Amino acid sequence: MKLLVLVQNYPSNENPYAMSYVHSRNIIYVENKCQVDVLNFSTNEQYNYEGINVLPEENINFENYDLIISHAPNLKNHYRALRKLHSKKIVFVFHGHEVLRGNLDYPKPYSWVKQSFIKSQIQNCYQIFKLKILTRWLKGRFSKNNKLGMIFVSDWMREKFVQNMGFYPEDFVRTTIIPNAANSVFINQNYNPKNGNLLADCVTIRPFDDSKYALDLVLDIAKENPKKTFHIYGKGEYFEHNECPENVTVFHKFILQKDIAELLNNYSCAVMPTRFDSQGVMMCEMATFGIPVITTNFTVCIEMLKEFENVTFFDLNDFSQNIEFINRGKIANKTKFNSYRLVDEELKFFHGL
Missing domain, CATH: 3.40.50.2000 (Glycogen Phosphorylase B;)
Structure with a gap:
């Protein structure tokens, strides 16, 4: 053909x-x-x-x-x-x-x-x-x-x-x-956290200034969990207009797709909310890799990730919750994507x- x-x-x-x-x-x-x-x-x-x-x-x-x-x-x-x-x-x-x-x-x-x-x-x-x-x-x-x-x-x-x-x-x-x-790297590799030697507790990779990616909700979770540390990767002007909580470190750069899987092994959880998306490919790739993922209960998130035991859904209007209970050690779904x-x-x- x-x-x-x-x-x-x-x-x-x-x-x-x-x-x-x-x-x-x-x-x-x-x-x-x-x-x-x-x-x-x-x-x-x-x-x-x-x-x-x-x-x-x-x-x-x-x-x-x-x-x-x-x-x-x-x-x-x-x-x-x-x-x-x-x-x-x-x-x-x-x-x-x-x-x-x-x-x-x-x-x-x-x-x-x-x-x-x-x-x-x-x-x-x-x-x-x-x-x-x-x-x-x-x-x-x-x-x-x-x-x-x-x-x-x-x-x-x-x-x-x-x-x-x-x-x-x-x-x-x-x-x-x-x-x-999902990119093959997230299928072929498995989440293997560097226990005891993590860079931080949670990671987010998002464009900063597009409201649909809801960086403000990530910061709400960070404020609600002051004993947890957060790393945020991306680019934009968000932090020129908003305060950054003390437990958040911002890296003004994008990560090459081939390097994301290895980066995720340095964190215990990925926080990836969205207000609007037709699929949310990176969110799906992280879940496929196996890292615990927190996202919003937006319709398409549930459609894409309801079979994944390592994904937790928070209500879009009540996203700032305690994250101590997030499940660990769940088997990733390598089939769907x-x-x-x-x-x-x-x-x-x-x-x-």
């Missing part, structure tokens, strides 16, 4: 984290004897990244492929490139923003994250316009009986699609729910179109 994968951005030597969850899939497609090319709308030059050919749009002949996979389809590029293809098999993979209403869906930003009123209103109008165009386009494809499939990374994501697009996709096309897989199992589900879905 010849696959063409459409992405707004893709990993490169200069930027190895751009939509890396798509690259992880592509590697396994190749292992399954598929031919894979990537159309990266953000590049003007062809390059090869870890065995995957990445091309600019001008180098692509869509007729050369058996199936087109569009990740997080946007109007600017995906819609423009695909709207004239009436006879190709296409699978859309919905990750989040592409069927969400921007500011109208996401939680209220922190006070210091400024956006002018006019710009905010323009963006809100665009989000509504985007959904109308996407709805009209998809329904037009349905009426032509084209081979079309949809993958959602969570049932919550599918429900948001129905809510914002105004129709049930199953009435027209084949759909399925397949989450993003296993990349080979999930890609096998995707390939079966592709062949069924």
Whole structure:
């Protein structure tokens, strides 16, 4: 099977984290004897990244492929490139923003994250316009009986699609729910804490200034547990506008994905709340690795992690709780986010179109 994968951005030597969850899939497609090319709308030059050919749009002949996979389809590029293809098999993979209403869906930003009123209103109008165009386009494809499939990374994501697009996709096309897989390092390695030689009790890895990642809730837990120590990794201006409790140490840096598992062995618990997420891949990877994880009882968190004995859910509105009782020594679930199992589900879905 010849696959063409459409992405707004893709990993490169200069930027190895751009939509890396798509690259992880592509590697396994190749292992399954598929031919894979990537159309990266953000590049003007062809390059090869870890065995995957990445091309600019001008180098692509869509007729050369058996199936087109569009990740997080946007109007600017995906819609423009695909709207004239009436006879190709296409699978859309919905990750989040592409069927969400921007500011109208996401939680209220922190006070210091400024956006002018006019710009905010323009963006809100665009989000509504985007959904109308996407709805009209998809329904037009349905009426032509084209081979079309949809993958959602969570049932919550599918429900948001129905809510914002105004129709049930199953009435027209084949759909399925397949989450993003965990990076292999979290599958192949197991949590092995350095007892007696930990860097701190709890760890959080989050962008600081995006309110959906709820860094304020991490600090609430830290204040409620003054005898526990917390390390927070990430970047942003949060601590230029908010006090840092004495039991919290902040590291203004991101951690390479390949190094996160080893870092987690230096802590007894990961605190990873969220106010809004279509899956929460890093949270899922930590739970898969085996470290005890504290997160919010947001709908998608429960959907993704309810089978994990090492995960504790706190209510979003009552997150600052004592954490002495967090369970230790639970066996991690290595199956749910296993990349080979999930890609096998995707390939079966592709062949069924």
